[in-house]
Amino acid sequence: MGQGREWIEVDLSRLGREEATGRAWSRASWDRGTGDAIGWIGSWGGPSLALARLAELDREGRDGPGPLLLAVGDAVRRGVPTAARASLLGRSPGTGFLVEGQVGGALGTELATLAEVVVLRGRTSDPGAVLFLDAEEGVRLESHPEFAGLSSRQTWEALGAPDDAAVLSVGPAGEASIPFATLGTGGRKTSFVGRGGLGALFGAMGLKALVVRGARDASAPNDERALGLQAALVRSPRLAARAAGGTIELFEAYAARGELGGDAEAARRIAEQARIARDSREGCPRCPTPCGWTFERGDGSAQGVRFGAGRALSVNLGIADFDAALELLGLCDSFGVDAKEVGTMLALLARSREAGHLGDGPVWGDGAAFARALRVCLADRSGGELGEAFRAGAAALARRLADEVPLVRGVPVRRGAHPAALLGQCVSTGGTDPMRSFPFLVGDRSREELERLAPELAPLPEGAQDPESPVGKGRLVAWHEDLVAGVDATGFCAFSMAGLLADGVVELDELAHRLLPEELLDPEDERWRALSPGRRLLAMGANLVLLRRLLDVGAASAGGQDPDRPRWAAAELDREGMLAEYRALRGLDGRGRPDPAALAELGGPDAGRRTGALRRAPSNPNPGPERARARVPHPDRSGAVRVRAAGALRELLGEGATLRLRAPSTVAEVLGLLADAHPDSAGALFAGGRPIPAVWRDGHHLTPEDLVHPGDVLDLVTAIAGG
Structure with a gap:
């Protein structure tokens, strides 16, 4: 057990030189070793193996950009319904912090028949470099200088619009290693991944595109543990709502929660316009509740959009016109940039114009003016020093405009979130995306139900279930982070997991039994065997969180500020039940680094989960x-x-x-x-x-x-x- 987890490693600096091609890539099997925590974690496969391999590469030292790792979990390889996620991870070129993203579609299913992990190292100097990973033809690198400046969709078309392969590529922003560049995957409907620097990393490694073609003769997976899961997914009201709205329903949800302030009515208008503009819907393989909507624009073209990007380019800019937001998003997609960061920067320009500091900047609500500003800064690459600051990212632009923007590890985030969401986005090791950082069961389950789901956290203090109260949020944020980290490592859809548990369609133990890798389904270690399946999934996630923290020790030590406690959020994070409680549970020091005792627990079922300290935490018997x-x-x-x-x-x-x-x-x-x-x-x-x-x-x-x-x-x- 633990043997045979395979990965492919490619050295881009050697690939393409005929004399070195035989040494430029290799296939290897993971050996968990004896008593080694990193080896044990790697034996879980997929993203767990990717993190373990990254830990090994850190020990060896790195030259140049990279590495960039792609991984698929056990649930993808076993054909579990809605399990089609591929994970991408690497280090942000700007901050040095670990960046991880998940993307659905064909990439995960194609990769699953090749290897569990692909490690890309080095840099190619070939212009327009396209890397091919082919189950039949092996690994090769082609130079396509004519691809320069193409969007991800145009690159897919230039490659012949393959329907038997997955394509991952950067747009013009990635070619220029712009820090907020993203990676696009898919064809006619392109999805984007990589907030925080993965697109810039891909471009810095000299790559324009990666083409993954899996085994054509691979038998269709048929896993007995997955039986009945498809029917359970269909029974979830929340997944039905997600399928109907494609995340656009969150405009009304945020308005109801009071998180949009005076923009609430504009958000409701956006949601109504989106309902009218719905065009077609796609989903991940084997998903019975597909949620990937495209919407018809005023010019007749179609554009995909998710709430986070849509909000950043609509109500965040004073825009109540859904079509204007779609135009801005289309521009972001053509450049290959993170729409959320672009929305933050466009808002900075509008605020500076409003204050009289910027004479010709865009004004709130003027979609056409925002589109012109975006073209000037990214397409024309003009705009002087201001344009240069824009291309350097939100932090640089804020400094140039003598303004401030809320950042976590260099990535713009939302102000005004409720305590649970605020803490989650500040401490999450899986990124600031709400699915990775927001404790979704808070507010949806009573305190008693939360204690039943997480008995190790009981007794929860009164108020822990209230999203508006800081009480108990440290432990609940950590519990949710463990759960999502474990689920992401299997490749199962985190949205689907959240819907199933929030609606009570399945219990955690049942879901975990369907998802756990074989090494944790029937563990040899008696300590792990003593845990229920749900507790094993949570312990799996906690180990991955702790390993991410370990991999980020260098970046956390390098800066002058506590990465979990940005100044703009410090007062809220210092409230009782927030950051200090989270760190006490994890075993972290004052800069978010694992202490020696926490590191000694790595690989064990209690890693990152010091629940004994929480039982002594005072409760708040008085309601707010x-x-x-x-x-x-x-x-x-x-x-x-x-x-x-x-x-x-x-x-x-x-x-x-x-x-x-x-x-x-x-x-x-x-x-x-x-x-x-x-x-x-x-x-x-x-x-x-x-x-x-x-x-x-x-x-x-x-x-x-x-x-x-x-x-x-x-x-x-x-x-x-x-x-």
Whole structure:
């Protein structure tokens, strides 16, 4: 056990020289060794093996750019439904921190028949270099200088629009190693990955594209452990909402949570325009709830969009026109740049213009002006010093404009997030994407249900389940980070995992049994064997988080600031139950580095999970002011309550529903009345007697027991973070 995990390693600096071709790439099997924590983690395969191999390469020392690693987990190789994720990881050329991204589509399934991990090292000097990894023809490098300046989609077309291979490529920004360049994969509908520097790294290694063609005679995977999972996925209301909205439902969800401030109504208009513009939908292989929507633009073309990018280029810029946001996103895709960072920088330009510091900058709400600014800075490469600062990234542009922008490890993030989301995006080792950083069960499950899912964290202090309270967020953020890290390492869709658990369609132990690699399904180590499948999946994730922390020790020590505690968020992070609690659980020092005792636990089932310290943490027996206010009874009287819904639930209830009730009534009672009035919606409102949607009032989260009064407007949110 632990033998036979294969990876391919390619030295780009040698590949292409005829005399060195035989030594330029190799195939090897991982040997877990004896008693070595890194070897044991690598035996789990896929992204775990990639991290372990990166740890070995760090020990050997690195020359030049790279390495860049691609990996697929066990669930992809076994053909588990919705498991099609490929992981990409490397170090940001700008900050030195580890950067990791997940991408669906054909890349993972093609790679799965070649090897679990591909390691790219060195740099090629061939212009327009395209690397081919072919199950039948081996490894080769071709030079295509005519590809210079092409977008990812144009590169795919120039390669003959292959339908039997996966293509990963950079646009013009990646060729120039612009720090916020991304990688595009797919063909007619291109997906982008690599926030934080992976596109810049790919370009710095001299690559324009990577073409992966797997074995054509590979038998279709048929894994007995996956039986029944497809039916479970179809039963999840949240996954149905994601399939219907393609993450655009999050515009209404964020508006309901009060996280968009004065932009809430603009966000609702964007969501309505998106519903009208829906064009076609695609999904990952074997996914019964595909969520990859494309939308028709005003000029008749189609454009894919996810909430995070859409928000950055719409309400973030004062734009309430969905088509204008799609135009900006199309420009980002053609250049191959991170739309979220571009949105941050365009907002900096508008703020500087508003303050009178920039005479000809774009103004809020003017989509055409923002598009012109983007073309000037990226396509024309003009704009003088300001254009140079723009191409250097958000931090450089903010310095040039004497402004500030919230950054975590060099990547722009959102201000104004609730405590759980704020802590998650500041400490997450898997990136700042909400799916990797936001504890999605907070607010969707009661304290008792959270304790049942995570008994090792019990007793949770009162208020831990409230997303608006800092209480207990350190432990819940860590628990969710462990879960997502473990799931990502298998290649299973994190969205699907979140929907299944949040809706109670499957229990954690059942899901873990379907996903765990063989080494952890039937472990030899008695300490691991003593754990339930769910606890093993969490311990797997905790080990990967700790290993990422270890790999980032150099970068964390180099800067002058605590990477987990950026100055702009320090006051909130210092609240009780936040950063200090997270670090106590992980065994981290004051700069986020694992302490000696934590490193000694690496590879074991207790790594990064010092729950004993948390049991002594004080609880807060008093509810917060909003929670207390929500439960104050009012005199009995009748009245009307208006209910608004987002996403798929909106299609069942319409634009809104008005209910007459005898007050005071609880949230659960109101949802029961709603189900009676709209019988078709009952399955989307309750599961096993438990309310499904999160309920918000005036930007505050309500529990099923909270009281509702005449005149209230309730927002029902059935959504999964991320996208």
